[in-house]
Amino acid sequence: MASAAADYSDEPLTPAGRLFVQPQMNQIIHCAVGFKNPINIDSIKSHLKSSLLLSHPRFSSLMVRDSQGLEHWRKIPQVDLDLDRHVIVVPNPIITASHFDHDTAVNDYLADLSTSSGLSAEKPMWEVHLLMAHNCAIFRIHHALGDGVSLMSLFLASCRGAEDEEKMPTLASGKRNRVNGEKGWWALLIGFVGMLWFSLIFVVEFVLRCLWVCDRKTEISGGDGVELWPRKLATARFRLQDMKLVKKAVPNATINDVLFGVISSGLSRYLDHRTTNALPEGLQITGIAMVNLREQPGLQELSDLMKSNSGSSWGNKFGMLLLPIYYHKRSGTDPLAYLKIAKVMIDRKKRSLEAYFSYKIGYFVMTYLGAKLAAWLNYRIVCNTSFTISNILGPQEEIILGGNPITYLRVNSSSLPHALTMHMISYAERADMQILVAKDIIPDPAFLAKCFEEALLDMKEAAAAINRT
Known part of the structure; x- marks a missing residue:
């Protein structure tokens, strides 16, 4: 992890966030997004630049440690954010015995990522891997940035309905049944x-x-x-x-x-x-x-x-x-x-x-x-x-990202x-x-x-x- 003395603008990680950067519990969330049409790299980068993702301070902050070893978020100017370091293009089919099966190939890639060396703290702790041959984008986001509810909300705020591109995605209500409906x-x-x-x-x-x-x-x-x-x-x-x-x-x-x-x-x-x-x-x-x-x-x-x-x-x-x-x-x-x-x-x-x-x-x-x-x-x-x-x-309902219809959403972690x-x-x-x-x-x-x-x-x-x- 990067080391630096915290200044007045640094924000400490939450206790839960600190847990996820410890070596024993270091966790990265992987969200695989399948697209109906071939991926346009320039379109993806353009969409990222204008998306709510980059306007959120966590996605343009470095994780640093102060002299006591406590972790902090340090905001960097958005103009200094180099998208080429975050968008990783995988142009060829993934080498696997079943690479003609797109789902299996993507799963093989995700399985390898789950035991990889993780995300560098020399840049904000997220990446997008574009598997061009499989029409799939894999968002890698460190768990210290947020939990599944936070990250899913942020992702869906950047999407629109497939049938009405002016409409935000609608979500299931998530209502919880009362275990005991009696009163008194x-x-x-x-x-x-x-x-x-x-x-x-x-x-x-x-x-x-x-x-x-x-x-x-x-x-x-x-x-x-x-x-x-x-x-x-x-x-x-x-x-x-x-x-x-x-x-x-x-x-x-x-x-x-x-x-x-x-x-x-x-x-x-x-x-x-x-x-x-x-x-x-x-x-x-x-x-x-x-x-x-x-x-x-x-x-x-x-x-x-x-x-x-x-x-x-x-x-x-x-x-x-x-x-x-x-x-x-x-x-x-x-x-x-x-x-x-x-x-x-x-x-x-x-x-x-x-x-x-x-x-x-x-x-x-x-x-x-x-x-x-x-x-x-x-x-x-x-x-x-x-x-x-x-x-x-x-x-x-079905949604689109950057004008490209999404065919599936799948999530796993390291x-x-x-x-x-x-x-x-x-x-x-x-x-x-x-x-x-x-x-x-x-x-x-x-x-x-x-x-x-x-x-x-x-x-x-x-x-x-x-x-x-």
Whole structure:
């Protein structure tokens, strides 16, 4: 990282931002944007120059360290921003055995980026890689600049609707169902007691996970040092209409409930295929999920995110949840049982303060006990669990960027000690989940993706049968 003495114009990194520049937790977000038409390099550069991205101070600031080693953002004049250092053109097809398959070629490139040396602090910490042969742009943005909600809002503010180029993209509402819709003091008392009880249980579990409690080793387990292992990447594709049909089969279920049911069912299928020694029925496999903690649910308006004093302010504002799934043998299991179990578990998590606790304790440790301890605790909780999952709401309709229609949006990040990380984003009634794996542990991510896709289709058939009766 660059080193310099902070001056009056420098702005300190937030505690969460400081966490993401520590060597153990150094994270870069990769957003792959597929285009319908060939990429025009000059058009992309021109669009970047006039976009909100470059008007945001984080994207024209260097990360520097002062004499005490504390990180700061140092603004540089926009005229000094050299786009040629940020826009990287890859003119030829990516060298791979399957380079005629555009999706596979792009995923191979992203897998290599996930274990690369990262972004240089000698320039603002973002890049755009243009894969010319595959009509794909890959935005590489350091996590210290912002979380998924912030960055998605900024990206979509630079896009327009495909059918009406004067119209901003519309986003799903992200409304959260009430777990208990009853009113009255008795219902409020029960809800308050439930919140305290579940918060106590989950917070204690969270602390124990940071220290020593660990998942049993399975065929998908990672661990200390696995973040350095080579990666493979595959894409699981879902229709949002299918997920909506499934959620209607279970009262008050959400898309997130369906997603977690699909993951539970898909991993059980995969472990049935890969495991040589029988796993115990009901074995817990614990995942980590990131939860947006801004006051408004879902994606925020960019104008709110840009206000430093706003409750929806820009940056990294998310908590962490431990989300357990349970292995079940595939034979004789009702496909919707995975959804029902997931819904009960997630409803309890929503009633607790686990996500807020994880954010506040992380803020406290980073601020008062130091970045090294905070990074160590976060690293330990990743080592002691089995996978990472995130889900971001995207635009409901097709959109264009710089006059070029977008065919897909996909997101993943640089590698973690987990051997399995999954990031899903919705776009125009579709949802793509990027499955990043340590290839020496999970050599067949395309098969794992198929397990997830088939799990949703089985749930859809079961839901359709219920609707017919």
